Amino acid sequence: MGLHKARIRAFEDILEEDSTIDMVTLRSLAFNGIPDDKGLRSLVWRILLNYLPSDKNSWQSTLTEKRNLYKHYIDEIIVSPGGETDHPLNNSPDSSWSTYFKDNEVLLQIDKDVRRLCPDISFFQNATEFPCHKVVYSGGAKRLHKRVEQSVLKFSTLERRGLGVAKLSDESRRSDSTQSGDYAPLHEGREAHWEVVERMLFLYAKLNPGQGYVQGMNEIIGPIYHTFAIDPNKEYRMNAEPDCFFCFTNLMAEIRDFFIRTLDESDSGINYVMGKLSDCLKKFDPVVWDLLEKQELKPQYYSFRWLTLLLSQEFALPDVERIWDSIFADSDRFEFFIYICCAMILLVRQELLNGDFASNVKLLQNFPPMDVSLILNKAVEISLAA
Amino acid sequence: MAKKTYDLLFKLLLIGDSGVGKTCILFRFSDNHFTTTFISTIGIDFKIKTVELRGKKIKLQIWDTAGQERFHTITTSYYRGAMGIMLVYDITNEKTFDDIVKWLRNIDEHANEDVEKMILGNKCDMEEKRVVSKERGEAIAREHGIRFMETSAKANINIDRAFSELAEAILDKTSGREADADHARIAVERRPSRAPPTRACCT
Ligand SMILES: Nc1nc2c(ncn2[C@@H]2O[C@H](COP(=O)(O)OP(=O)(O)OP(=O)(O)O)[C@@H](O)[C@H]2O)c(=O)[nH]1
Numbered sequence A: 001m002g003l004h005k006a007r008i009r010a011f012e013d014i015l016e017e018d019s020t021i022d023m024v025t026l027r028s029l030a031f032n033g034i035p036d037d038k039g040l041r042s043l044v045w046r047i048l049l050n051y052l053p054s055d056k057n058s059w060q061s062t063l064t065e066k067r068n069l070y071k072h073y074i075d076e077i078i079v080s081p082g083g084e085t086d087h088p089l090n091n092s093p094d095s096s097w098s099t100y101f102k103d104n105e106v107l108l109q110i111d112k113d114v115r116r117l118c119p120d121i122s123f124f125q126n127a128t129e130f131p132c133h134k135v136v137y138s139g140g141a142k143r144l145h146k147r148v149e150q151s152v153l154k155f156s157t158l159e160r161r162g163l164g165v166a167k168l169s170d171e172s173r174r175s176d177s178t179q180s181g182d183y184a185p186l187h188e189g190r191e192a193h194w195e196v197v198e199r200m201l202f203l204y205a206k207l208n209p210g211q212g213y214v215q216g217m218n219e220i221i222g223p224i225y226h227t228f229a230i231d232p233n234k235e236y237r238m239n240a241e242p243d244c245f246f247c248f249t250n251l252m253a254e255i256r257d258f259f260i261r262t263l264d265e266s267d268s269g270i271n272y273v274m275g276k277l278s279d280c281l282k283k284f285d286p287v288v289w290d291l292l293e294k295q296e297l298k299p300q301y302y303s304f305r306w307l308t309l310l311l312s313q314e315f316a317l318p319d320v321e322r323i324w325d326s327i328f329a330d331s332d333r334f335e336f337f338i339y340i341c342c343a344m345i346l347l348v349r350q351e352l353l354n355g356d357f358a359s360n361v362k363l364l365q366n367f368p369p370m371d372v373s374l375i376l377n378k379a380v381e382i383s384l385a386a
Numbered sequence B: 001m002a003k004k005t006y007d008l009l010f011k012l013l014l015i016g017d018s019g020v021g022k023t024c025i026l027f028r029f030s031d032n033h034f035t036t037t038f039i040s041t042i043g044i045d046f047k048i049k050t051v052e053l054r055g056k057k058i059k060l061q062i063w064d065t066a067g068q069e070r071f072h073t074i075t076t077s078y079y080r081g082a083m084g085i086m087l088v089y090d091i092t093n094e095k096t097f098d099d100i101v102k103w104l105r106n107i108d109e110h111a112n113e114d115v116e117k118m119i120l121g122n123k124c125d126m127e128e129k130r131v132v133s134k135e136r137g138e139a140i141a142r143e144h145g146i147r148f149m150e151t152s153a154k155a156n157i158n159i160d161r162a163f164s165e166l167a168e169a170i171l172d173k174t175s176g177r178e179a180d181a182d183h184a185r186i187a188v189e190r191r192p193s194r195a196p197p198t199r200a201c202c203t
């Protein structure tokens, strides 16, 4: 039996346990990477992100409950917000109408970002097998991106009238397909994966009003959704959307402070974490740390994005998923993540030492492709010495 | 250490609402290429391009910032060192134009007083979707005494011109940075500053 097969078997053994999953063993297995096969990553991430409890007996009830709850969110927030009588397209200037337009501002931002999600792979532009029926058979009315097209149209009409140009050309009614490249909305009855992601992010923003939507959240939810949506197990694949929504919500509960500007200085905020990375570098490579300091190459030039997005923009999707196996497996969640980031810097130290400010910023902002296991091994080395 | 390959170093900054095309403009300028699907900028990105102006090799160090509010604490810290700032809006999106005023206020608060500014109305290839007329762009630029151009990263309209005019204005007006390893600040000939002309495009 090959090593790879043995690894798969090890995961299966743990997951097939009758009642309670041995979390310590599962974590240590996942830490070394979850095989791409058999939907293992999809299932294990659900557990590591505290969506599925270690007690397997309650899995079915958890799944049923959460998936129903999600359906409820969709009905409540997307299908008939404000009840059936107060249709959001109703032109009367009452309060729910203004909420509707406020929401649309958020939606507009989400819409821009989900259409820019992982452009290097075609996955998000493809149709999902499991579209949301209430949305895709609504003649377009319930499609979120239609709402923003609509609102842009409304504002522009008013604007033009204000200038005495009352004509609203048929042109502006045309869909955005030319502008948004391949991220074109699909026809009645179908929907693209990016539309599903748009819906999840919008629900998240509505349900977490203190936080709303912040750019970059799309890059966090993207890899989770991708993993869930390619699960060979049909039942899991069919429920990729609700399951991903709750996993994302749980993950955000741990990292949301990175996304909140007013918490930048707090000790869960992004500045604090950037500081931790800088301290780690100082400890393990004072020479490089010193050089960057001298060049005034501040950690936020590169590490802001690394940390906020859990490295999702620095590597190709399969590598991101591999890195996240280790991050999610870490029970002290972000300790090891800092070591990974530190390892990245140590691995390009030679280039850094030979580079000037400009070439070094470039290098760190466009981290060279390399075997992720190299990075992860280095990070383990650091963690052992720390 | 890298050898001196340029005479002057100018630091430029691109700001404006999310989605107006800042990253596309910069990519068009630095790589002469356009792709529709850029990931949104998180924090700040950096590019270098060397141009030649009046026989001088000028290294442009250009910072591309994220548009969304959340990133402002991170991005405003770059204003201070900038010698030129491009404010970008999208001619097909009213709000991005209205927000130019907000961005100007940000500059007043965080940038050097003598920073050179330029307003760009981007996406001028999308005439059929235009909601902000060129006249309104020119008007706001005139009101603030700033240069103005309409651009298209997609159709490659006025992109090079915008950067070289901004660079030229900086060259005209203030001190540049000599290409010393230690980035010592050395004053270059100082010319009396004059009201910058507003320029138009797409005509
Ligand atoms: N038609 C047209 N589309 C453009 C042009 N420039 C940019 N776009 C489109 O506008 C979208 C946003 O462009 P970006 O360059 O990513 O916008 P940005 O200002 O950098 O946005 P943030 O990084 O979120 O602040 C992209 O999908 C581009 O395809 C242009 O000149 N013409």
Ligand SMILES: [Mg+2]
Pocket (backbone or CB within 6 Å): B022, B023, B024, B039, B040, B041, B064, B065, B066
């Ligand atoms: Mg950008």
